[in-house]
Amino acid sequence: MARRSSARNIFPTLPSVVWQPGLPVHGSRTWVIVVGEAGLPTAAKETGERLGVDLDRLLEAQVATGFSPAAGATAAYPLLTGDVTEVLLAGAGDGSAKDLRHAGAAIARFGRGKDELTTVVAEGIEDEALQGLAEGIVLGSFTFTRKTVDPGKPLVERIVLTDGTEADRDAVLERGVVIGRTGWLARELATTPSNEKDPAWLAARATEVAGPGGLDVTVWDEKQLAADGFGGILAVGKGSTRPPRFIRLDYTPDGATKDTPYVVLVGKGITYDTGGLSLKPRESMVSMKRDMTGGGSVIATMSALRELGAKVKVTGLICAAENMPSGTAYRPDDVVKHYGGRTTEIKNTDAEGRLVLADGLAYAVSELKPDAIVDIATLTGAIKVSLGSMLYGGLFATDDALSAQLTAAGETSGERLWRMPLPDVYTDLISTPIADSVNSSKGPGSITAALFLKPFTGNLPWAHLDLSSIAESPRDEYEYSLGATGAGARLLATWLTSDNPTAGIN
Structure with a gap:
């Protein structure tokens, strides 16, 4: 409830x-x-x-x-x-x-x-x-x-x-402090070591920000996830002794009506990613405590909406699981049934983020029916090959106005985005006779990951933020500290608290 x-x-x-x-x-x-x-x-x-x-x-x-x-x-x-x-x-x-x-x-x-x-x-x-x-x-x-x-x-x-003048600039400073605080909080969540941080821990942090943020909160445990058919989240979390969670935070602005625009955010909340049975090398595993950056950024963003006077209704969904190898872990060649019924054949258990996001997106389309959906994740290493490190995050979008809104917010916040293509021709790379899709393939990895998610968005205006390229700073430099950056929180908070964040989206 x-x-x-x-x-x-x-x-x-x-x-x-x-x-x-x-x-x-x-x-x-x-x-x-x-x-x-x-x-x-x-x-x-x-x-x-x-x-x-x-x-x-x-x-x-x-x-x-x-x-x-x-x-x-x-x-x-x-x-x-x-x-x-x-x-x-x-x-x-x-x-x-x-x-x-x-x-x-x-x-x-x-x-x-x-x-x-x-x-x-x-x-x-x-x-x-x-x-x-x-x-x-x-x-x-x-x-x-x-x-x-x-x-x-x-x-x-x-x-x-x-x-030196008599000007009053308190309101501007207050907004800057709150926007900065979203980045701090997202960074803190991402930096917390995973022996402390598991899906239940992330749900507890979301619950803690809900009170002062004037939010409603709902948390699905593993039993409710199974009852409601969240097969992707359950599959990824099967190998861990620390079970998955699905977290929902709801913000409704004062004076909202049925005509108030409605946005849903969906965040990847993998609290540690070993790769599962498709085990990562040690070097690739070291920073994986921050693989819940997307979910943490959604929590941090939601925490600030009332304080910043956001005029749109927003739901934040965090798909939280720990991806571990064990005798109960999901396997390559398993077939997973997602929320709503779509199926995925597993080819790589280290392509887990898209599986949990798929459940969140399908839930948003089926149960919430928003005007726009934005998912946010440290989804692929391939985006770093495309965009390098600490310059741009990847943006995929089915709506030009939504893309423009997010790009402008990225420029304002300093978390810049570069729009990537979504060519349908690459859909064949993730096809299989066994299920509706496979979760991993050869080819342009960040694009095929986005194409995997697209069918779960129900033809609603949708943007996918793959922020692996800006999620980890190699040094203390400017506003970043060595380690997790908490990428996306300032971007989303800036966008959602602008004058008209859904202008032109259809």
Whole structure:
């Protein structure tokens, strides 16, 4: 049964990011001056007088020793007198949201271990850029550790932003912090080790965000999954002692009517992927705790919709299982019957994500009948061959307007997408005389995976996000930390809370 959760709030404790009209009379011991390609902010002269520093000369000196205003660049300068002990120059590049997001992350990393930073930005900074700065501050603050010794410096407690004017920009900052928080939460879920994280754990986390997010939550256990015919999820979870779950989160905006647009998100929630009986090599298995990135991003997105005032009705479906080899595991040549009756012949048990997503998509079409469906997954290694690492995620879509909406949200959020083709000619590669389809074949792997999913979407406007190419950062860089990126949460939250996320979709 669906229920409204009143469980505890699992959101992380983030730095307080606040706007200060005018320059503060008593600032922090560390001041940050955000420097763009156009030079110092307008308030730099007054700031310098207050600090007793000629900021023009300081910038010239730092440029002479290698500093540039490139996005994310920093240069610290100690002060020997007065209440302020140091000034940080932080590069903002061209002043775009992307570059300000990079700058925000650099400022947050510099602020570790400090109580407060006072940060001066360009006068009249555009809303999108200021939001990007706030997002970067949150994302650059991300930390995850199970260390008991030397866990690292704590996050900066408070960052005060000002452009020296009397403007009120609190609402813009609040949106940036919440969008950034979705990325943090998705990253935290993906980074949690799988000895802690199983399908039931993921369902518990969804239940915890439901309460503060004003969501209804329903969870199917293994018995209910069997009773309702979720054959794909059950098959993938058969080999594990930790049974699968199907999780549903529902958001209804205030004042919704029967004409309110309705979107369903379907996330892959494989809490660990060994490959099953088609066992992965050790090297390929190491990062598979984050194979539930799609499901985690759906949870994180749903958590923010009410706070951000989303105007559309949204259901998030998370298809959660652990893919393990054992005497009870599903096998190559098994035939799986999905929700709704469509069948799949198994050729590779390591092509499991599409099996669980198929059940979620079929359920959405049969029971929910939305205006659009978007599934999100770390589905194939092939998408990384096509798109490389940390540049673009893969986008497949049957509706041009839906594709355009998601692409625009990707540009705004910094989680960029590249549209891939869906040519029907490759459908023959996944055909079989035994069942309606096979789950794996030779050929263009990311495309055939998308073509496998397409029949489960019931001809509704549908987009498939294969984000394996942006799910794992190889280093600490800009707003990303080494490891899982939580890809997709900021993208989806940005899209669903835009003015008209379903415009033109038919």
